[in-house]
Amino acid sequence: MSAAGGAVQAQPEPLDESETRRRPYGLLLVAAPVLLVGWLVIWPIVSAVIRTLWQPADDGGYEFTLETYVFFFSDRYSLDNLTVTLWTTGMCALFLLVICLPISLYLRFSVGRLPAYVQSLAIFPMFVPSIILAYAFIRVLGPNGMVDILLNAVGLPKIRTPYLTPWGPVIGLVWDNIPLTVLILLSGLGNVSNQAIEAARDVGARWLQVLWYIILPRIGNSILVALSFSVLGIFSSFTLPYVLGPAAPEMMGPFMQRTFRDVNDPQMAITQAVITFGFCIVFGLFYVRSVARNRGK
């Protein structure tokens, strides 16, 4: 998108005849990373689907079965984990939109030092590893944390700490995802021309109308991209829910990890993984399509 100043272009410039190579040396040069993607991205996914659907049968062969999926969807605990994951993802998406859209709108239509400061703050969490964020969260919002200290100092009661409740991961994940959401929305807002807005203002449209009729339709795609990206990251996030969330019900990330390592049931763990793929497939496809279309321009 034009607002993004990056020089990244997927398409090659038209090649000079002198530069055209008839023999595919290029294939040799790209072979190693491509094979790595094939072996460690494509194959594990295909293999996970196959291994969970065709399982060893009594007669020594393999048979088609939905056994592990039936177990997942009839197991109360698994379903609770799935529900809390969906709830967390939904809440995060909602909060991200409510927080980041006003920030991006403000940044798009302001110039000067204050907006520059606001922008650098909004981008800042990108530079904070999530493990440090988790630690800071506990020191600030945890029991007897900084917020409790300050509330106590002015004579107010303590907060009910979100640490180890489902709200813990929500707060942490929203914090973590603000930068990219703001950047993607800002990039989309770059496509909204000033003339369109001025024209609308000239005929007497109020700001709310401008927002609804002029701005939102033009950045709809960016909003969807930002949400898809966050959903993909949040749905199977591990570190923040593991450190900040409750022990039960847990989000799919910690659940899969525990099933794989502690319960030592890889078959069930990859079933859970395939189920997360299923829930995210729409967002994943949409995200890839948008990126590919952008790069292809």
Place this chain on the structure above:
Amino acid sequence: MAETLTIPRGRIDFPGIGFAIVLSAVIIFPLIVVGTWAFTEVWRYPNVVPQQFGLRFWNQTLSRADVWSALTLSLQLSTVVTLLSAAICLPAAYAFARMTFPGRNVLFFSFLAGHAFPKFGLLVAIAAIFLQLNLIGTFWGVVLIQLVGTLLFMIWIPVAAFQSVDRRMEEAARDVGASPLRVFWSITLPQAGPTIAAAVLLSFVGTFYETEGAWLIGAPGIRTMPVLMITFINNQMVIQYGAVLSVLLWVPSFIALLFARRIIGGGAFARGFGG
């Protein structure tokens, strides 16, 4: 044009002040609290300010054997992963930027595949494969899983760098008789260098903080720095350990990332994520 839409000078920018205050409180304040804890010796609830500042816990943290072994291991892992990644990705990036070959576009976008799936689900699927190969709990298992995580950045950013090199300068050098290698060394590399260096830096820092793959594949044998910090946080042994490690590790990585971002630019970041 832009001026008429922005807030006129002289009027107070209330929304801006609001955002600045709220974001400072939410984003900077927690990090200041962590920074304060790192230099605190005694801080009992409900005092607003620590009773005693000091460096005692820096000594204690840095004299722990597990901290040093985790730090060495993390640095080793990041170095090996970054070198391997550069070795396989940079030639590939050059090929994507400059050569034509069958399937070029499909292969270029295949690196997105890893980002189209929820990450931890993918890690579990990989772990199932590693289980059969006995790579769980090994150094090279973690190297492989972290290497996959660097591919997209290490290919897409250098491709952009190679494409932005001025082709006319290369052709001019060829015209006056420079060999292709010489052209690459003296013309192409100096121009593409800073962006490539930024990508390398990014993958080093990113690998250093990679937690999920190291936790799932590496445990219990491979304890990297972030894995050690999770155990510090969960066991809540001494509050200051986590704070000292946070400050110690975060400051260098912050400077490095700031440098990388200056070169790559926020726009390219957003584009890389589909903005």
